Amino acid sequence: DADVTQTPRNRITKTGKRIMLECSQTKGHDRMYWYRQDPGLGLQLIYYSFDVKDINKGEISDGYSVSRQAQAKFSLSLESAIPNQTALYFCATSDLTSGGYEQFFGPGTRLTVL
């Protein structure tokens, strides 16, 4: 869905490097989410934000941080990347108007940590 964009789409980095993944949305939604996907584990919630001043940890927040720069932008940072953070990362948005807080997903960022 072009309404939710993620950059970069692919990234290869080395252990110990700082990485930022960015998410932007034009849907006007107040809620934004970061997930990681690993084979056999589904999607696990890293962080979520209900508005610019409301940021919450998800199931697996250790090793990650986030910044909600504006309603439309939500960035995920890996302060010191490690190989087990190699995964597919998805950003999503939702809103009360989206019917039960249906999640709208970006295309994903494939991150490889060597």
Place this chain on the structure above:
Amino acid sequence: AQSVTQLDSHVSVSEGTPVLLRCNYSSSYSPSLFWYVQHPNKGLQLLLKYTSAATLVKGINGFEAEFKKSETSFHLTKPSAHMSDAAEYFCVVISGGYQKVTFGTGTKLQVIP
């Protein structure tokens, strides 16, 4: 506590035969329930959703699901599988005053010609 259990990690069906992907949930609140599909190397696409209206929900590509509160289930069905249905399917529950989101671990559907 809130949880989602997708009972089968892999399901294999022949083309033209029915599809059944099972999902059970646990929630202390009235949930909204969703099925998403992910084709290989693609993002997630909404198939259908239940948000407290009709318990039988119809989605895209001929899929449907029935919310059964007494059984805490939301199984996904399709009368006749097509090769293009081969993908991974995720059941999702959202509930509570804080609208907590929980994904199932996914079911990979294989369609045999």
